[in-house]
Every structure is written in structure tokens, then in C-alpha cells.
Amino acid sequence: MLEDGGPNDADATENNVIADPGGVAQPLDASIDLFATHPKAAAGTSNVVMFNMRITSHSGEVELRSMTLRAMGSADETGIRKVALFADTNANGVVDPDDQEIASGTYDSGNRLLTLVVLTPYPLPVGQTNFLVTYDI
Numbered sequence: 001m002l003e004d005g006g007p008n009d010a011d012a013t014e015n016n017v018i019a020d021p022g023g024v025a026q027p028l029d030a031s032i033d034l035f036a037t038h039p040k041a042a043a044g045t046s047n048v049v050m051f052n053m054r055i056t057s058h059s060g061e062v063e064l065r066s067m068t069l070r071a072m073g074s075a076d077e078t079g080i081r082k083v084a085l086f087a088d089t090n091a092n093g094v095v096d097p098d099d100q101e102i103a104s105g106t107y108d109s110g111n112r113l114l115t116l117v118v119l120t121p122y123p124l125p126v127g128q129t130n131f132l133v134t135y136d137i
Contacts, residue, residue, distance in 0.1 A: 029057070029058035029059045029062075030055055030056060030057045030059070030062045030124060031055070031056045032053060032054070032055050032056075033053070033056070034051055034053050035051060035052040035053070036051045037049050037050060037051055037052070037093075041137055042137075043137055044137070045136070046082075046134075046136040047084070047134045047136065048135045048136070048137060049094065049095065049133070050133050051132075051133050052088065052093050052130065052131070052132055053132070053133065054091075054128050054129070054130050054131075055124055055128070055129050055131070056127065056128050057125060057126055057129070058126065059126070060124075060126040062123075062124040063121035063122060064102075064118055064122040064124060065117070066103075066115055066116060066117045067103070067115070067116045067118075068114070068116075069113070069114045069115075069116065069133070070112055070113055071107055071112040072112075077107040077112060078107060078109050078110075079137065080107060080136070080137055081106070081136040081137065082104055082105075082106060082135070082136035083105055083106065083114055083116065083133065083134070083136075084101050084103070084104040084133070084134045084135075084136075085101070085102055085116050085131055085132070085133055085134075086099045086101050086102065086131060086133075087099060087102055087122065087129070087130070088130040088131055088132045089130075091128075091130040093132070094132075095134060102119075102120075102122050103116035103117060103118045103119070104116065105117075
């Protein structure tokens with residue numbers, strides 16, 4: 001409901017003018033493709049790529065803010081020292097010096113879930129943006 005000076009009046013002033021803060025809504029549209037890797041790495045290894053992720057934005061108004069991972073299989077996820085999300089700027093599937101780490105965390109004991117929160121929302125322009133999920137083991 002719009003009311004002069006009310007919470008939905010953009011100028012928040014009772015002045016016989018209602019400034020509508022709304023606009024025409026446009027649905028956000030993005031698709032995600034995951035590409036699992038099957039790495040073999042020794043304990044103490046960092047930035048082991050577990051999977052590549054490609055997000056295709058069709059609208060251009062999309063931001064990556066968080067991502068929830070679920071550990072699967074028989075391995076003990078608590079042995080993973082760190083999980084990181086990198087923007088794979090050159091889309092080569094390898095962590096390079098120019099690739100930006102945008103989130104990281106560790107699995108909670110027994111939970112098998114991890115939510116990686118991107119502290120600065122990562123903009124996804126129209127087209128494909130590539131990411132890497134890595135483990136430090």
C-alpha cells in the first residue's frame with residue numbers, strides 16, 4: 001500500500017506527493033553446471049580442485065552471495081582443513097595467481113554441510129563465469 005509519507009513512499013515525507021520506489025520487475029535467470037574432478041592428493045596438499053562450476057547468467061543482474069556444499073561419500077569431511085571458492089578467471093580449471101578466492105570455510109563435525117558466504121557479492125555478468133571449489137587436505 002502506498003501512503004503519502006508512509007513506509008512505501010520513497011521520499012518518506014507527507015507532502016501530497018507519493019514517490020513510488022518500485023520499478024518494473026525483471027526475473028533473474030541463471031543456470032549452473034558442475035564438473036567433478038577425481039583428484040588424488042597427499043595430506044598437506046592445498047588448493048586441490050574438487051569440482052569446477054560454471055554459472056551462466058542470462059539476465060546480467062545476478063550476484064553470487066553464498067553457496068552450500070554437502071559432503072558425500074565415505075571420507076571424513078572433518079579431515080579437510082579448508083574449503084575455498086575461487087573465481088577461475090581464465091576458465092582453465094586450475095588455481096592460478098590471478099584467480100581470486102571469494103569465500104572459504106570448514107565443514108562442521110558430523111554436519112556434512114558447509115555454507116560458503118561470499119563477503120562481497122560477486123557480480124555475474126551476462127554469459128559464463130567459472131569457479132573452482134578446492135580443498136586443503
